[in-house]
Amino acid sequence: MHLVMGNPSRARQEVRLDAAAIEQLLERVGGPVEGERSGLARLAEVDAILSVVPEGESWARLQRMRANILVQMPGEGAADYIEQALGAYEQALRFCSPETNPVTWARTLSNCSVAWRRRIRGRRAENLERAMACLARIGDRLNPERHPRLWASSQANLGNAFLQRIVGDPRENIERAIDRYRCALTIFTPHDYPDLYCRCAANLAHAYEIRIAGDREENMEDAIALGRLALRIHEALPANTEWARLHNNLGSMYRSRIAGDRAENVESAIGHYRAALRVWKRAGFADDWARVQHNLGVAYRKRARGDPEANLKRSRGHLRAALSVRTLERFPSDWLRSQHSLALTETQTGNWPQVERIARDIMRFLGDAIAGLGNWYEMRRLIGAASATKNLGVLAIAEQGNLADAFAFLIQGRGLVHRALLGAGQTSGALDAGDADPSFPPPGEAVIAFCVPPLDGRDLPVFVACADDRAQPVRLVRLTGLDRAALESLFERKAGRESSWLDGYQVLLEQGDPAAFSRAMERVAQTLDGDLAPLWQVLDALPASVRRLRIAPSGALSLFPPSMLRGGERKILNRFDLVSAVGGLSNASAFVARDTGRRRLLSVADPTGDLPHSRAEGNMLGALFESEASLLGKRATKQRVLDAVSRAGPLDYLHFACHGRFRWRHPEASGLMMAGGEILRLSEILGRIRLGSETLVVLSACETGIAEYRELPDETYGLALAFLGAGASAVICSLWPVSDRSTRLLMLKLYEYLHAGVSAPAALRAAQRWLRDAPGDELQSLVQQLDPRVRAAGDLNADCGSGSMRIKWVSDDPPGRAPGERPFAHPFHWAGFVCIA
Template structure:
């Protein structure tokens, strides 16, 4: 085939693919033509056509079609480059980015990064003036990719997206490219809608202004899907708007949704039609004008219409969201039996669904969508006077990710014979389970279950005044002030100054102490035989150790060994006394900037004869993974290093290794296998934080990864911990473990010791150490006990002296951040 024949052939087989059958027929023609060609420009042109067909192919084989498309694009790129044929090269790279974005094999995060590399290279090599439209399209697509990005800082990703969209809009003006302008402006509006940086109210006003501007341009075009999408998006912006009159905003939202339905008819756009029906159902539930009963009735009608398309089989995540909204509507009508029915249906589906899911991100989306509905079900069952059933339902719906990671994937109704039933904690043990209602105005219920309390095996207390809004005011960032938990936390991260965080800790502790008074009364009345306590936190309460609250310090720390529960299954080994195991692998100071962590590692290495240690630059990610895989059964796996938690993308959270590498959560799950007796100790910042907004009941963070890898328990921190006091805490922790204490008991004893220790007691600790341990830890036996006190403003080699009568680590900042999770 000569060049003209190739062009005629491409014209004939090109164009959109309509259905898998026609795509396969056209693919066969291309493959037949390729068989007659040798590699060269014509061969590359047919490879490009082949890839463009494959990337559009629907059907069950779509995943394999994408793999073939990527391979064909890469073959095409062997015959064009930015130097020889920049326009063809840029078009191939643009199409290749689409294939990488649609790829389902391998981790989604890595696929998105490859797509972004393709798009970024277009901007780097293609001059804007050479093909303005292609250049602007690459910028707009790169903005889309930044919004979908999994790795990196979410705040920065959104800012990058905004910058790319603005660059594209320099080309896509309303006169020359009205349709592309509308699409790009709508995407920019959405970026402002979800923007983290800046003032939330101002961002939403910018989003609405951009959406309305784009809509004015779209109004001049024939009514199309972009026009309908703008109306739907504007409806959602008005529904979430902070400024203006709330009632007016809801009416505006309803108006925009109804406009979208003028284009999105069920016959042609069933998915989009269902999306708008769902949004109308939510808007009518929030409507304050008109008859309240009529509004709720219309809300129910629209949500059921959405569910007629959003079926469980076709759209499980959308089905879950619409079911949740329907449950909220039914709750407002007081139809508690219907709320319970919806919640049980959702949890039955979820218990079976996660068993067959191999896609980690899909699992997370499904469980997140179902979590709030489960909590509504808990409220409904409790409202009907069944606290024991409500507690059982709450616990059965926790820890689903953990069960799936362990390979069980079991539905709550199919617990194994050796699993403790959720409503019956082991003798001598009590379970505290919180349930954060997914709406404002409902007091938070807390359940206490105890089989030793035969008169009241399950008790329910309502924490008056502590609803979702009150929790958010205590914990969430509020612009312009430093009174919430996360406000102070952000200052600590950015400035290294614990003052604001310590103040926030004290304010939150004081407020929670009052809210939790009913819980303290219940704990006081438990039988004296109860000495062990599991706490199942929910939402932002997972950030806060109960021992920090004055009531918790008195009622919990002085009496109970405490563990945080990942799920509802009781792990009997958590509170079991440990044998004096000697098999330790310690990873310390990989980044070379934590001298006290390195000393901590040396001390533990000297304490455990025959222990394996990776210190400093030897602790690369590869060496650490190899050491764990070849170590055999371990009693202890200890990390003393920097930790990092990614709030928006927990999969990217991890431990910092040598050379700037990060041992990420996803890698721990995929590449580490531990014995069931292994205790993992993460003497690292932020190592115990869990994502609580999307998955409030799942402990979704590094502890879950190590438990999923097989560990029996994980001791970890909820905030950036001070280097020096942590070294002393770890030393005492292992002292109690060696004496046979269980991990929760050893941690409680070490925390109480550190909290109460006077300066001369710290000196005695140093003097009593084995000389090898003291030398390894670089601890001086000279009478200067405060040399190990952590003071942020002092350099490591010049700590201040202090009085032996002081309690240098009495503040909870030094000891309360460590928790035991099992």
């Protein structure tokens, strides 16, 4: 029997089948699909045979081939083609299993995983999880000794998927990818599978390059060692595209290398990039060629050897070559990266008009299109690059003498970046609702806007804008010596403990002792007090009509509350209501005095059952408000909290007294701890909570005001932005693990002022000054002055059933403290809370 093929419409009448004929068909229609027209012709042949072949093994093989063609189909119907492919793979899997036909079963599942990964419809995160499930099934059911190559391929592909994964902890995903690659390399040895070994080793090297766990320098050295080993093995193979990819990846590793001589590392990077170009020519590999051109542009900008002017000229040339392929229309994310790198190069040459043009182009792009690019991690990197370019644009406009335009570009750009972040979090973007003029402060307010350039050696520009200062509404203060490197030395972790802000912070987290952190706070405050002296002079000269100071921090300065500066403690906290700026500048509802007749509060307190002061805090707030709802202890599950917020209607106050957690490298995983160990994550706040524009959110919890600042140099991305994105007027939150006892006092005083109708920033300022200055005997007398209902609510003895759990009002006073001494004078107790709007 044989197969005769002619006009597909006559196939039913002319088909005569045998196994060899079907094999011939599959061989003819297999291979890469070169275009939609060619693919449709192949599908017609397969469909003609499928219509007459009975269901069984041969029918299943045809279904697999049909699915393989559909997955590759280009054109406007690609989404439909992939859906059809998934259906065809499902049909094929009915006739094979790991017991009866393990090879066919594994190959079908592997191809199915590719279809899920390429799927256009549905949520990308869910599609990737389905793809990973297919690969995991192969690894679980296939015998690695009987089918080593298929099993190892499933492990290597699963490693790739973990690196692309959107859900879960990124740190854990990278570790699981490393584990899968290592499993694959037990089979893919240089002797048995040299090509597959090189590919898998290169992917493992990349995983080490981006690894979060472990020592950064050691990870990079492991990555380079793996890459060099794979390259040595590859030398015996043809110089193909995998060889070029290895050289390109090694170039990037050397460019980022910590160990060794920096100048020599850059030279090694350039050498590897140039080797990659021996294979990746523009004619046949335009995208890869452009990638290497971009990398060479970055490397020459960082080059220490040779003539500096010539290096910058070559950097510009390579980046412009990359942009000849990486156009905004075809490759918007690559275009943004290369434009950012070009702006850095032009900044070093002092070509300010060109830097300004690039920055304005990127800000227009950010406003129009970035929310539709890639996954969230990819978008965050792109948004970070856009934010850094915006700062270069601000510097360029200022260098050309246009201070008002530079300030407006900075503020408007920050608003655009925040809206892009909110868009990436799939929210409606309520952040700037009601903004009348987001680029300049209203009367009675001054704005301090910091702008850290993404280059070392540049003085820190600080803008002071004030409509009341008619003679000079925008001033520029250059803080000499306080560049990005200087800020990193103050805040970033170093080899010696307690030497920086984050060193002391780490001791606080690990040991629970605030002493080291307090010392670090004092050192940083003393240094900044001197560095910011020119700024204090400008603030002292502001008109007396200015009563509110809005501060837009930049970089690591977002970790430091201005209220604890010694200069600030004398001149700022005593004179101004302080607000940390996010987005536009006219979110007026945050600063309006509250109607004392409206008292709608929803409080969530002590969900984890280990914060008795927080439980008392929730009880006491309930006694203050007539229209109040509370979720205490085990009742405060995540779902109940979400349901309570959605049913509450317009709220004046949403109060959380609980544990908070900030994830430094991955702020989207930050959240509030709810009952049962659940976490109300930042992404869920953005996606599932909607608040009224009058709602003040108070996060009486640890680390709720910390924000990502390394990838996002000028903006804040953390829990505060999430609640603002959900519609809140302002958020009061903390910058470090706060004391449960002093926080309870601060919160009670805060709500006393709020209850009297004071605006959020004014109430926080008053409560902080009161706690800072109050002697111990005054704190004791406060208890006697409380409303009896509030005082009774603060006694947890009845709730806990044990005298040992009874709350103390003044807890940190050692016996024999001198009368009149202030037990909470240190900024650790009160300065950590900030008002963000």
